[in-house]
Amino acid sequence: MKYANRAGPAFLAPALLIIAFVLLFPIFQTIVLSFGRNSTSIFIGYEYAGLANYQRLLNTPRFITSLSNTILFTAVTVPIELAIGIGLALVLDRNFRGKGLLRMAALFPWALPTALNALMWRWMFNTEFGLFNSMLSDLGLIAERINWLGGIPSAMQVMMFVSIWKTSSFMALLLLAGLQTIPDDLYEAGSVDGTSRFSEFRFITLPLLKPAILVSVLLRTMDAMRAFELPFNLTDGGPLTSTETLSLYAYRAIFQYVNFNLGSSAILIQFIIIMSISVFYILMIRRGDL
Amino acid sequence: MVAKSKQSKRLFTIALLVIIALLALPAAAQDNVELTLSIGARGFGDAAPILIEACENEVGGISVEWERISDVPNESRSIYVTNFTARNSKPDIIAVDVIWPGDFAARGWVAPIEDYFSDDELAEYIPGFLAAAQVGGSTYAIPLYIDGIHLFYRADLLEKYGFETPTTWEALIAQAEAIVEGENNPDLAGFISMWAKIEGLFMNWLAFFQGAGGSFFDADGNLAINNEAGVKSLSTMVSMLEAGVAPESILTFRPNDARLLFQQERAVFLMVQDFVLATLTADDSPVKDAVQFTRVPYFEGNDMTNTTVIGGFLLAVNKHSENVEAAADFIKCFTSYESQVQASLIQGKVPTRPAVYDDERIVAEAPGVAALGANFVYAFARPSAQTGTAYPEISEIMQTEISAALLGEKSPEQALADAEAQILAIMP
Numbered sequence: 245m246k247y248a249n250r251a252g253p254a255f256l257a258p259a260l261l262i263i264a265f266v267l268l269f270p271i272f273q274t275i276v277l278s279f280g281r282n283s284t285s286i287f288i289g290y291e292y293a294g295l296a297n298y299q300r301l302l303n304t305p306r307f308i309t310s311l312s313n314t315i316l317f318t319a320v321t322v323p324i325e326l327a328i329g330i331g332l333a334l335v336l337d338r339n340f341r342g343k344g345l346l347r348m349a350a351l352f353p354w355a356l357p358t359a360l361n362a363l364m365w366r367w368m369f370n371t372e373f374g375l376f377n378s379m380l381s382d383l384g385l386i387a388e389r390i391n392w393l394g395g396i397p398s399a400m401q402v403m404m405f406v407s408i409w410k411t412s413s414f415m416a417l418l419l420l421a422g423l424q425t426i427p428d429d430l431y432e433a434g435s436v437d438g439t440s441r442f443s444e445f446r447f448i449t450l451p452l453l454k455p456a457i458l459v460s461v462l463l464r465t466m467d468a469m470r471a472f473e474l475p476f477n478l479t480d481g482g483p484l485t486s487t488e489t490l491s492l493y494a495y496r497a498i499f500q501y502v503n504f505n506l507g508s509s510a511i512l513i514q515f516i517i518i519m520s521i522s523v524f525y526i527l528m529i530r531r532g533d534l
Numbered sequence: 535m536v537a538k539s540k541q542s543k544r545l546f547t548i549a550l551l552v553i554i555a556l557l558a559l560p561a562a563a564q565d566n567v568e569l570t571l572s573i574g575a576r577g578f579g580d581a582a583p584i585l586i587e588a589c590e591n592e593v594g595g596i597s598v599e600w601e602r603i604s605d606v607p608n609e610s611r612s613i614y615v616t617n618f619t620a621r622n623s624k625p626d627i628i629a630v631d632v633i634w635p636g637d638f639a640a641r642g643w644v645a646p647i648e649d650y651f652s653d654d655e656l657a658e659y660i661p662g663f664l665a666a667a668q669v670g671g672s673t674y675a676i677p678l679y680i681d682g683i684h685l686f687y688r689a690d691l692l693e694k695y696g697f698e699t700p701t702t703w704e705a706l707i708a709q710a711e712a713i714v715e716g717e718n719n720p721d722l723a724g725f726i727s728m729w730a731k732i733e734g735l736f737m738n739w740l741a742f743f744q745g746a747g748g749s750f751f752d753a754d755g756n757l758a759i760n761n762e763a764g765v766k767s768l769s770t771m772v773s774m775l776e777a778g779v780a781p782e783s784i785l786t787f788r789p790n791d792a793r794l795l796f797q798q799e800r801a802v803f804l805m806v807q808d809f810v811l812a813t814l815t816a817d818d819s820p821v822k823d824a825v826q827f828t829r830v831p832y833f834e835g836n837d838m839t840n841t842t843v844i845g846g847f848l849l850a851v852n853k854h855s856e857n858v859e860a861a862a863d864f865i866k867c868f869t870s871y872e873s874q875v876q877a878s879l880i881q882g883k884v885p886t887r888p889a890v891y892d893d894e895r896i897v898a899e900a901p902g903v904a905a906l907g908a909n910f911v912y913a914f915a916r917p918s919a920q921t922g923t924a925y926p927e928i929s930e931i932m933q934t935e936i937s938a939a940l941l942g943e944k945s946p947e948q949a950l951a952d953a954e955a956q957i958l959a960i961m962p
Contacts, residue, residue, distance in 0.1 A: 284619045285619075306934075370786075370791075371781075371782070371783035371786060372781070372783050372791075372795055372800075373794070389782075389783065391782045391783055391785070391786070393786050394730075394782060394783055394785040394786040396941065396943075480730075480731075481731075482730065482731045482786075482937070483731065483785060483786075483937060483941055484731065484934060484937050484938060484941060484943070485934070496930075498615075499608075499611065499612045499615050500608065500611070500926050500930070501926050501927050501930075502615055502619075502641065502923070502926075504619075
């Protein structure tokens with residue numbers, strides 16, 4: 245037993261080393277770079293600059309805009325996705341013919357690659373050739389074409405719509421798994437007591453679904469706070485910077501202005517925000533368990 | 535026994551020969567310098583493999599692999615940033631956008647190559663274009679093809695209403711309004727261009743700005759955008775949008791979106807780069823007989839200050855390449871007179887050597903390309919060589935402030951004042 249204990253870490257060491265190399269090292273490098281100046285590597289020509297990058301970011305209106313865009317985008321889309329997700333999950337949980345087919349269809353938007361999906365919607369929302377403007381004007385509902393992706397705040401609204409369309413089904417899938425863990429006898433006991441459909445949902449389904457809700461909201465919040473492919477392909481952050489997210493801002497700082505240090509600071513701020521939200525959720529989940 | 539030993543002797547000899555042959559092979563291969571050429575698949579298309587083969591034969595001792603990259607400048611730039619930050623020795627030869635050499639040279643990513651070219655050889659390229667690659671007395675890239683902004687127009691519509699080709703913005707706006715009103719077609723736009731928040735928007739404004747007598751840096755090298763010419767150019771763009779001469783959707787247009795609308799016979803004037811010419815005049819294009827082009831206009835009272843703002847690509851050598859000399863020789867061949875004639879004939883690429891425009895074959899078989907030459911006498915490169923590593927950010931500031939004025943978030947005066955303040959803050 246003692247021998248096995250001693251051998252354990254030795255066997256684990258190679259795997260741990262690989263993890264440290266591919267996971268911890270980049271994180272460490274990002275942190276160090278965020279305190280640097282004119283440096284692209286922590287080994288060659290690193291120059292320490294203290295908090296200069298963070299100071300510059302907080303005084304850059306564009307960064308503040310990207311931060312508030314990201315928060316607004318998350319705060320609007322996640323609750324709506326949750327509401328639609330619950331509704332969808334309740335429907336999919338019922339027993340009916342073609343249930344499997346419907347479940348598959350509901351998953352479809354989520355299975356599409358985000359970048360492809362964004363390009364598809366961009367084409368449909370195109371002002372001159374797009375599907376929506378042509379449909380609306382054929383029906384006589386609009387006299388002038390709507391400049392969906394060229395307006396403030398319509399571009400952000402379109403982006404939120406596309407995100408909700410795409411990820412509500414992901415929410416539904418996670419919630420459906422949660423719904424299926426609720427034992428049927430609870431509902432039977434409820435019906436013996438003569439509960440209404442609403443109190444059944446309010447007092448049996450919702451409390452038992454809470455862990456699944458928290459997990460799905462956590463995953464979606466983290467995802468939405470990191471949104472990159474959607475704005476990159478749908479609006480390119482425009483018009484102006486009205487749909488530029490934190491990830492897009494950091495990408496531009498690094499790849500367009502070749503300022504690895506400023507970009508790393510932006511990423512680190514984003515990382516800290518996401519971490520704190522996650523810790524908050526996880527604490528809530530733990531408390532729910534007790 | 536004897537027979538067997540004879541047989542094994544023969545086997546031994548054969549094996550020895552094979553081994554010698556195998557050892558000799560890598561030596562033969564080493565004579566052949568392997569180069570990687572990174573260039574867009576759409577940009578050079580069918581001409582690329584043909585010219586690569588021709589130059590492999592002409593230079594000798596090299597074999598060149600074509601690495602196909604994106605033709606969208608920001609996408610290929612991302613690849614280069616990754617490669618060069620990591621000091622990768624490949625690709626050896628890269629196609630660089632006209633605005634990159636100053637930036638890339640300052641970062642030490644591309645090698646100076648003037649030693650491999652004589653002054654006479656360099657003088658054969660369009661000087662305004664070559665200047666974009668010259669920093670501090672060194673030359674960092676050689677012009678490959680040009681892609682400047684021109685004014686394309688529907689000659690049939692202008693003729694129908696008895697208009698001459700416009701040379702001033704005032705005339706253009708009046709003509710666009712009259713034609714759109716006369717045609718009474720809600721799908722017809724007067725003027726379209728690429729006014730999404732992209733590099734092309736900055737190019738566009740520069741063309742307006744110069745036509746109003748402006749110059750980004752004055753004779754003393756000071757920033758000179760917040761002045762009468764700046765305000766006039768920007769407020770004209772805003773008023774074109776407000777008056778409906780340009781449709782609202784122009785604010786989402788990249789060059790190809792604008793080209794598509796024009797090709798569908800839905801616009802009178804189109805102001806984009808010349809790469810659209812090949813598609814607009816193709817056999818299946820509805821406007822192939824109606825499209826003509828001219829120099830971008832000027833404002834009344836500023837006759838002939840208008841220029842042709844150029845884009846386009848050059849070839850540069852990776853500073854960490856192991857074969858800088860062979861790469862420079864290849865570039866010399868790839869951008870030679872004969873190569874440029876071929877690139878024009880095969881792919882419609884616009885030459886960077888003034889002499890090529892008068893070549894008999896070009897005049898006979900690619901008259902569109904030959905005609906473009908007249909506009910490139912007035913070629914003007916964006917202020918990228920002077921601003922070095924600051925250029926991408928300067929351009930971004932200009933794009934943002936111009937967009938803010940076009941979207942009505944700020945007055946043109948305010949936008950230019952804000953742009954000036956931000957640029958002065960980051961200028962080296």
